[in-house]
Amino acid sequence: MDFSNFSIFIGRFHPLLVHLPIGILLMAMFLEIATRLKWLKETDKVISFTLLIGGFSAIFTCILGYLLGQSGDDYNTTTLDYHQWGGIITTLIAFGCFFLKNKVIHQSIYPVFLFLLIVVMSYTGHLGGNLTHGSTYLTQYSPIQIGDSNQEQYALANSPDEVILYGHLVKPLLEAKCISCHNQDKKKGQLSLSSKNDILKGGKNGGFIIPGNAKSSSLIQRVSLPHGHEDVMPPEGKKELSDEEIALLTLWINQGQGSFDTLYSDLEIEEDLHTYFMTSLGFSALPNDQITLNKIEKSSIDRLREKGFQIRELVPGTFAYDVTLPIKTNHIKDFINDLSTIKNNIVWLDLKNHKVDDESLKIISKYSELRKLNLSNNPITDKGVELLLELKYLEVINLHSTKITEASLGYFEEHENIQKIYSWNTF
Amino acid sequence: MCNHKKIRSNNKDLQSIEKKMDRRKFLQTTSMGLGAAALGSLFGMDKLFAKSTPPPKGIEDIMSSLPHFMPKAKRVVYLFQSGGPSQFETFDYKPKLSDMFGQELPSSVRQGQRLTAMSAQQSSLPIAPSKFKFSKHGKSQTWVSELLPHTADVVDDLCIIKSMYTEQINHDPAITFFQTGHQLPGRPSIGSWMSYGLGSDNKNLPSFIVLNSGGGGQPLYARLWGNGFLPTQHQGVQFRSGKDPVLFLNNPENYHHQDREDMLEYLKDLNEVQNSAFGDPEIDARIKQYEMAFRMQTSVPEVTDMSDEPDHVFDMYGPDSRTPGTYAANCLMARRLLEKDVKFIQLYHKGWDQHIGLPGGIKHQCKTTDQPTAALLKDLKQRGLLEDTLVIWGGEFGRTVYSQGKLTANDYGRDHHPKCFSMWMAGAGVKAGMTYGETDDFSYNIVKDPVHVHDFHATLMHIMGVDHEKLTFKHQGRRFRLTDVHGNVVKDILA
Numbered sequence: 001m002d003f004s005n006f007s008i009f010i011g012r013f014h015p016l017l018v019h020l021p022i023g024i025l026l027m028a029m030f031l032e033i034a035t036r037l038k039w040l041k042e043t044d045k046v047i048s049f050t051l052l053i054g055g056f057s058a059i060f061t062c063i064l065g066y067l068l069g070q071s072g073d074d075y076n077t078t079t080l081d082y083h084q085w086g087g088i089i090t091t092l093i094a095f096g097c098f099f100l101k102n103k104v105i106h107q108s109i110y111p112v113f114l115f116l117l118i119v120v121m122s123y124t125g126h127l128g129g130n131l132t133h134g135s136t137y138l139t140q141y142s143p144i145q146i147g148d149s150n151q152e153q154y155a156l157a158n159s160p161d162e163v164i165l166y167g168h169l170v171k172p173l174l175e176a177k178c179i180s181c182h183n184q185d186k187k188k189g190q191l192s193l194s195s196k197n198d199i200l201k202g203g204k205n206g207g208f209i210i211p212g213n214a215k216s217s218s219l220i221q222r223v224s225l226p227h228g229h230e231d232v233m234p235p236e237g238k239k240e241l242s243d244e245e246i247a248l249l250t251l252w253i254n255q256g257q258g259s260f261d262t263l264y265s266d267l268e269i270e271e272d273l274h275t276y277f278m279t280s281l282g283f284s285a286l287p288n289d290q291i292t293l294n295k296i297e298k299s300s301i302d303r304l305r306e307k308g309f310q311i312r313e314l315v316p317g318t319f320a321y322d323v324t325l326p327i328k329t330n331h332i333k334d335f336i337n338d339l340s341t342i343k344n345n346i347v348w349l350d351l352k353n354h355k356v357d358d359e360s361l362k363i364i365s366k367y368s369e370l371r372k373l374n375l376s377n378n379p380i381t382d383k384g385v386e387l388l389l390e391l392k393y394l395e396v397i398n399l400h401s402t403k404i405t406e407a408s409l410g411y412f413e414e415h416e417n418i419q420k421i422y423s424w425n426t427f
Numbered sequence: 428m429c430n431h432k433k434i435r436s437n438n439k440d441l442q443s444i445e446k447k448m449d450r451r452k453f454l455q456t457t458s459m460g461l462g463a464a465a466l467g468s469l470f471g472m473d474k475l476f477a478k479s480t481p482p483p484k485g486i487e488d489i490m491s492s493l494p495h496f497m498p499k500a501k502r503v504v505y506l507f508q509s510g511g512p513s514q515f516e517t518f519d520y521k522p523k524l525s526d527m528f529g530q531e532l533p534s535s536v537r538q539g540q541r542l543t544a545m546s547a548q549q550s551s552l553p554i555a556p557s558k559f560k561f562s563k564h565g566k567s568q569t570w571v572s573e574l575l576p577h578t579a580d581v582v583d584d585l586c587i588i589k590s591m592y593t594e595q596i597n598h599d600p601a602i603t604f605f606q607t608g609h610q611l612p613g614r615p616s617i618g619s620w621m622s623y624g625l626g627s628d629n630k631n632l633p634s635f636i637v638l639n640s641g642g643g644g645q646p647l648y649a650r651l652w653g654n655g656f657l658p659t660q661h662q663g664v665q666f667r668s669g670k671d672p673v674l675f676l677n678n679p680e681n682y683h684h685q686d687r688e689d690m691l692e693y694l695k696d697l698n699e700v701q702n703s704a705f706g707d708p709e710i711d712a713r714i715k716q717y718e719m720a721f722r723m724q725t726s727v728p729e730v731t732d733m734s735d736e737p738d739h740v741f742d743m744y745g746p747d748s749r750t751p752g753t754y755a756a757n758c759l760m761a762r763r764l765l766e767k768d769v770k771f772i773q774l775y776h777k778g779w780d781q782h783i784g785l786p787g788g789i790k791h792q793c794k795t796t797d798q799p800t801a802a803l804l805k806d807l808k809q810r811g812l813l814e815d816t817l818v819i820w821g822g823e824f825g826r827t828v829y830s831q832g833k834l835t836a837n838d839y840g841r842d843h844h845p846k847c848f849s850m851w852m853a854g855a856g857v858k859a860g861m862t863y864g865e866t867d868d869f870s871y872n873i874v875k876d877p878v879h880v881h882d883f884h885a886t887l888m889h890i891m892g893v894d895h896e897k898l899t900f901k902h903q904g905r906r907f908r909l910t911d912v913h914g915n916v917v918k919d920i921l922a
Contacts, residue, residue: 271918290497310628310768315892316492322501326629326768352766376811398811422811 011068015132017061022125024054025094029118032111048101055094062087065128075131076185083131086124093117134183136175136194160283163264165256169277173245177234196260211257214250223249244276293319293345293369300341307338314347320369322348329354336360343367350374352398358384365390374398376422382407393417400424489899493624498892499856499922500817501628503621504761504772506800508792509602510644510779511848513826513841515557516789518849519589519870520570524556524828532829536871543596545782545831546842552829554869555839558786567860574793577801583860584804584813585851586920590864590873593824593845593880598645598780601823601845606651608884608909615655615900617884618771620909621891622661623654624898628768631726633664633719636769638757641777641795652773656902659712660719663773666760668752672731676723684724691717730763743806745798755799762806765816779822783832783840804853813854817890821850828869847873850883856890858922878917885914889921 028050035043065087069080097117100110129138154167163169174193181188184198191203202208207218214220223241225232234240241249251269256262269277296319301311308327314320323346329335332354339346346367352374356364361384364373370391376398385399385408395417399408405427412418515521532552546552561570565583578585595601600610607614615623618635627634637652652663666672678687695714702710736759741748747755754776761772776796781788800820807813825848826841833839847866853859865875878886885895888909895914899906 312626312628314497315494324628324768326631372814374811396811396814398814400810420811420814422809422814424809424811 007067008071011064011066011071014061014064014068015128017057017064018125018128021054021058021061021090021094022121024050024057025090025117025121028054028097029114032114044101048098051094051098051101055091055098058087058091058094062091076187079127079131079185083124083127086120086127090117090121090124093120130185132186134180135185136183137180157281160278160281161263161265163281164260165252165262165264165267166260168281169248169264170252173241173248177239177241177245181234209253209258211259212254214253217253217258220246220250220253244273247273248277290315291318291320291347291369291371293347295319296342296345304338304342307335309335309339319345320347321345322350324350325354332356333360336363340366344369346370348372351378352376354378356380358387361385361387364388367391368393370394372396375402377401379403381405382411386411389415396420396422398422399426402426486901489897490624492897494892495894495897496889496892498890499815500854500890501815502765502768502770502772502812503618503817503819503887503891504765504803505617505774505819506758506796506803506821507602507605507773507775508779508796508820508822509641509647509775509777510598510781510822511601511824511826511843512779512792512822513781513785513789514589514847514849514866514870515555515826515828515841516559516574516785517572517793518570518587518851519825519847519866520561520572521556521828521868521870522561523868524554527554528556529553529834532869532871536828536867536869538872540846541596542827543843546827546829549831552827553834554828555830555834555841558837558839565860567862569860569862572793574790575797577798581801581804581853584808585853586857586859586861586863587849587851588863588878588883588917588920589847589849589866590875590877591821591825591848591850591880591883592873592877593848596824596843596845598823598843599648601843602645602647602651605823605880607655608881608911612648612650612653613655614907615657615661615909616652616663616773617887617909618652618663618773619654619657619661620888620898621771621893623657623900624893625770625891628770630719631722632730632764632767632769633723634770635661635663636764636772637663637665638760638772638774639665639667639777640752640754640757640774644777644780647775647777651775656907657900658708660715663771666727666731668756673723673727676720676727678724687724688721691721726767730767731760733759733763740806744802747795748799754796755802758799758803762803762810762812765807765812766810781826781840782842784838785826785840786838807854815855817855817857817887818853819850819887820852822848824848825870828871844871846871852920856922857920861920863917863920876917876919879913881910881914882917884910886917886920889916 028047031040031043031047031050034040035047062084065084069075069084093113093116097110097113100113126138154164154171157163157168179193180186182191182193182203184192184194187203189203189205191208192198192201199209203218205218207216209219210217222231222233223246227240228236232240251267251273252258252262255267264277291314301321304323305311308325308329310324310326312322314322321342323339325332325335332351336351336356340363343366347369349364349367349370349372351364353376356375356378358380361375361380364370365387368391371393373388373391373394373396377400379402380399381403382405385404388394388397389411392415394415396419397412400422401424403426404423409421409423412421515524530553532554537552541547557572560573562573562579563569564571564579567583569582569585569587571579571582593601593604595604595610603612604610606616608617616635618637622634625634635652639647649665652665654660654662664673667674671677678684694717698710698714701707702714733756740759744755744759747753748759750756754774757774757776761774764772776792778792779789804813804818807816807818824843824845827844829842830839831842847870863876864873864878866872867874888895888898895908895910895916899908901907
């Protein structure tokens, strides 16, 4: 048996025991009120007994509180002092109330003392709460936020370019996962994360953040420890950091040099992580090659499908379509006319092996969003191909087995986006 | 009229029907149910109100989110070289070995690797350099063996991966692993996953078609292109050579097409009665397959009749291409199917398992496959099909640097080697004229950029616009993926 830390051991019963005097003394007040409202009768002995045991439990609580306060240096000393004296005063007033109640010297003084007791006890209790949970705990989720000059404020980012690595990503993470134990009032390991200055100061072990060297920074070391390790942060019983969150902190220290105003857009970030961060901020992280077009009604797509078109949305929600016509028809022009109902949403179009002629290309040349166009094995000529120059986004055009000549290739020399022209089996 | 009798079934789908409630059942269960929900919430408050854990996704959610990103390829043709082609005689040039002819394989290279029973008993493991010469080809200056002159011509279109590796050392588990992502039979094939995830672009043909060629060698089982637990209509349909490319597809003699149509119409009605009573998804699949078979009665003869191909095309694929059932004919057939927008075409060519007499054997294999393979690539390219088609060439594993059996100046054999082998991809979504990954001087271990079979699957799916972590199917109480819990997209080879 080891009694060297016995005072700490029993000191930690303070947060448990503290609820006894609070409850008992409040009960005394309730009984007093009920008596004065004539709901209860002959309560004097009960009330004075309640005040008495309230007072004794307060003494005991004070002793444990003192032991706890001595045990560590994690607490904000000013708050601790106030709390300590608040507790002692509460105890004294409780006994004061008890004597006043019994002596009945000044009828009017007793209620004032009782009221004072409740006020001092409430305030002391609140300070105790701040010491245990951190001063932001109570108001963090309050619907009305009271201005706090200590808090650095970051305006909401309206676009991914405005995102500040620390302000919009790191800070919310620290607040969610760390700050309840590392703040101005409760500095576990002498570390507070409430302000920039506090973060730069670090904790008692030092090396909290070493710019550019996440591996040696104790922040990263502590959060990366295996689950269940004695020193892992957040400690056992609290939710550990996710891989992405650790990656974020690592990024901040390595690429962001632990600075408070690095822009997110200046970093080089893996695609998966980028998607994760952007999504967490409520931005959609679209890959560069994704095209999103204006919304169209599903009914118009269904109608075309019924006619025999094969229509596939390239990525759900983009309204960019890949269209082919697998059936055989002698009236291809009618089909193309029908297709015009979605002309600004066709990105890939495959009309190979039909009888598409130059006349129909006039319609297709208005399909402004086309990227890939397959017109192979159709009776089209240079005249029709020339019309297609209007398609400014066109990247790939397949003209094999058509009636074009070399002239068609020449047309595209000036075209901005064209990458490939397939012209096998033509001239 | 309600039938209040309780059906008890282990089948999930039948259970879902049981859950369709009538009024009495609703009243019976909710009184208990509400109490239970309240009790449950006490034990799991966080779960009840959690925002971060979305409800498990139903099949509709999975399907409606596909493709997950912009697809690069719309179709795949996978030229599977069954038996394990040697990397030494094809793409992995190891010039230093020629000075080490007959020397014992250093144990520092083998690192105690367990060998197959076929060469584990050998008293010596003599190094066998390739008997065939290599030279540089194309703008990319890629080393290719003299056995593959036609492939060397198109090498600038290829993305050669020299650092493939697998976990299986024997044929069947290795092929099963490559085709289904698991070494034990029973999982769906890659093509089935693609058909399930991306659907069909031509409703007159199956979206997953299989073509076999090559005599002898290790057998191929239909389960390699099986649908596993996926709905039956996603299994690969094998096209054979000869009069009936798809078995039992044609009507019996003197049986009229219209009669068949009428019969199928009535059969469908009957099946739908069963379907409404039991809701078994297999009935759905059956109805779909009958309809598909009926449409295939027209579409299959059309696509398999090669008489409309001009001579110069046959010449391009080589003389074998006129003989149905050869690898060359299958390559040509593959092109015809790709033109019809069939999503996934899997060719298997047997006979790459040269334990003994490798020089002769591999020479023959290359001769029969080199020209058609290159021709398919050229043909797809000139028709613009390579724009949105991914072509894959490779076997289930590689072969050993040491000779199995006796090593002589002109003859040697090679045993199975899973730790490194070469494969290539070409076409949509991959970089052309690229070589990825490196092996050591013995082509025994990978020294740079290893690519696991799961990585290959993840990459293939990525090119098709599918996130390999998101395409799942729930079976026997858990969700399955082609890549199980593994796989990383090889981003460096993506175009």
